[in-house]
Amino acid sequence: MRILQCVPNFSEGRDPRFLDELRAVLERYPVRVLDLSLDPDHNRADCTFLGAPEPVEECAADLTARAVELIDMRRHTGSHPRMGAVDVVPFVPIRGLTMDDAVEIARRFGRGFAERHGIPVFFYEEACTSEGRRNLADVRRGEYEGMAAKLHEPEWEVDAGPQELNERSGVTAVGARMPLIAFNVNLATGDLAVAKAIATAVRHSSGGLRYVKAMGLEVAETGLVQVSMNLVDHRRTPIHRALELVRLEAARYGVAVRECELVGLVPLEALGDVAGYYLQIPGFDESKVIEYHLLPGDGEEET
Amino acid sequence: MRILQCVPNFSEGRDPRFLDELRAVLERYPVRVLDLSLDPDHNRADCTFLGAPEPVEECAADLTARAVELIDMRRHTGSHPRMGAVDVVPFVPIRGLTMDDAVEIARRFGRGFAERHGIPVFFYEEACTSEGRRNLADVRRGEYEGMAAKLHEPEWEVDAGPQELNERSGVTAVGARMPLIAFNVNLATGDLAVAKAIATAVRHSSGGLRYVKAMGLEVAETGLVQVSMNLVDHRRTPIHRALELVRLEAARYGVAVRECELVGLVPLEALGDVAGYYLQIPGFDESKVIEYHLLPGDGEEET
Numbered sequence: 001m002r003i004l005q006c007v008p009n010f011s012e013g014r015d016p017r018f019l020d021e022l023r024a025v026l027e028r029y030p031v032r033v034l035d036l037s038l039d040p041d042h043n044r045a046d047c048t049f050l051g052a053p054e055p056v057e058e059c060a061a062d063l064t065a066r067a068v069e070l071i072d073m074r075r076h077t078g079s080h081p082r083m084g085a086v087d088v089v090p091f092v093p094i095r096g097l098t099m100d101d102a103v104e105i106a107r108r109f110g111r112g113f114a115e116r117h118g119i120p121v122f123f124y125e126e127a128c129t130s131e132g133r134r135n136l137a138d139v140r141r142g143e144y145e146g147m148a149a150k151l152h153e154p155e156w157e158v159d160a161g162p163q164e165l166n167e168r169s170g171v172t173a174v175g176a177r178m179p180l181i182a183f184n185v186n187l188a189t190g191d192l193a194v195a196k197a198i199a200t201a202v203r204h205s206s207g208g209l210r211y212v213k214a215m216g217l218e219v220a221e222t223g224l225v226q227v228s229m230n231l232v233d234h235r236r237t238p239i240h241r242a243l244e245l246v247r248l249e250a251a252r253y254g255v256a257v258r259e260c261e262l263v264g265l266v267p268l269e270a271l272g273d274v275a276g277y278y279l280q281i282p283g284f285d286e287s288k289v290i291e292y293h294l295l296p297g298d299g300e301e302e303t
Numbered sequence: 304m305r306i307l308q309c310v311p312n313f314s315e316g317r318d319p320r321f322l323d324e325l326r327a328v329l330e331r332y333p334v335r336v337l338d339l340s341l342d343p344d345h346n347r348a349d350c351t352f353l354g355a356p357e358p359v360e361e362c363a364a365d366l367t368a369r370a371v372e373l374i375d376m377r378r379h380t381g382s383h384p385r386m387g388a389v390d391v392v393p394f395v396p397i398r399g400l401t402m403d404d405a406v407e408i409a410r411r412f413g414r415g416f417a418e419r420h421g422i423p424v425f426f427y428e429e430a431c432t433s434e435g436r437r438n439l440a441d442v443r444r445g446e447y448e449g450m451a452a453k454l455h456e457p458e459w460e461v462d463a464g465p466q467e468l469n470e471r472s473g474v475t476a477v478g479a480r481m482p483l484i485a486f487n488v489n490l491a492t493g494d495l496a497v498a499k500a501i502a503t504a505v506r507h508s509s510g511g512l513r514y515v516k517a518m519g520l521e522v523a524e525t526g527l528v529q530v531s532m533n534l535v536d537h538r539r540t541p542i543h544r545a546l547e548l549v550r551l552e553a554a555r556y557g558v559a560v561r562e563c564e565l566v567g568l569v570p571l572e573a574l575g576d577v578a579g580y581y582l583q584i585p586g587f588d589e590s591k592v593i594e595y596h597l598l599p600g601d602g603e604e605e606t
Contacts, residue, residue: 003593003594003597005593032596032597034593034596050593050597094593094594095594179593183582239582240581240582243582257583258583259583259584259585260582260583260584261584262582262584262587262591265591265592265593265596266591266592266593267592267593267594268571268592268593268594271574271575271578271592272574274577274578274581274582275574275577275578278543278577278581279486279542279543279546279563279565279577280560280561280562280563281562281563281564281565282562284565286594288565288568288569289568289569289570289571289574290306290308290337290353290397290482290568290569290570290571291306291397291398291570291571291589291594291595291598292594293335293337293568294306294335294353294598294599295594295597295598296597296599
């Protein structure tokens, strides 16, 4: 069974009819919608849907075409960084797909999108064509207003589409990435310095685990502090390893883990890794789960 | 989404054509087959299938009817205790069903089966009508050969069907039970006394956890010992609690848990409980798992 997820973000977050338009497109495909929501402050719409790779890719093409028709970037304001009507289109391999598969899909989609609409496209994260484009923040730096000039800089030759700004639609980033797991560890202390020290110890940027981003912050409701983490590749840095490293570092301050939270959804594979680790079951995988055998396409499609 | 599992056992384990007959019936229903196998030594066939409750119940009626046609108990020999052509028919609530739902289904099925075929039926485990019939071993004691006499004992009034043996088909036990989780803990020692002492400590029958059956045994391949457990109600005695109690008791002998094994399949709900415990996530449930939202019928059927 193969499942691909797509999480396009659109620069329209205030008109509820926009969601109706997206919903009408989504309903034409055998895909499952996990999220479809507007953020008026960001003036941005989030859409998360998944299914077999072929319908997901086709649906993404139709969805983004509809957004290109409806959104005019010349009138867009909002608090979230953005550079295009279709701002970002990441593809995420959930099951039965390698990252190489997702990169291939992203690049094919990006080239088709650029050609069809005459919109400059950059590939980012795992689909990037140079390291300077891996981070979305670097690609998007300057935002919509700075893109006309950025496109004249030699290091920002587009990956697909025209080498100049589409004034109405802006610029689009198309990428491939692992599912992001947002995992927060709440500590039994109100000492922010402890949370920050632990975050520093466990995150990649300051010497910690390769696929962990982390910061220490205060949780207003409880008066306690939190190590807030993004696990960006759960296959290589699984949840349990990040948690146990936090616990190990917290022990140096005599601080316990009070509770944790997962924000959003987690792939069954990641949950299986957690169970396999703590239950000490070598080679545990999802096929041990009854419901795995009820998933659509199980055993019928190639993987 | 509602999922019911049915695990009928039939007294034919040597003729591969018998499996073909069962398979032909199973293919007519929207159910998923997890196991369909013969045991020649036991002379017994195991079948595990699941799906929505209505097709599972109908399929069970058709499957058992076919087995009644094909099997003649007067010629049956085998090393496993048995009392009927259709020996046992347990129904197991996997998701979106209470035990009461499963008991109702089991009893309705049992009455229909008894009436259709003129076979005495006893209800067992959660479907039992008196405590003396809760354990299958008590119901089946005397086996096929002893059933004619047993049916004349006043305390063995049937729950459905005739009060005398069906010589060709024997007697059938129909029950409802939680999914059984077979979980083995391999210890880093070869000392069988340690495994036996731990099994004694953790199992219900000698003072341990309410829904744990356990025994200590030697694992020939490794020379190490094992606490072999059956967890008979994972909702009330979850896997992690059984494992951690074994670990706690093993510590008294300075013995570590080397590794564990799950024999067979485990419900997603049980895996979610494990992850929720070790990751310390209050209220964690399966709806946090991406694949949960791809299961057939999710959000469309009543639960």
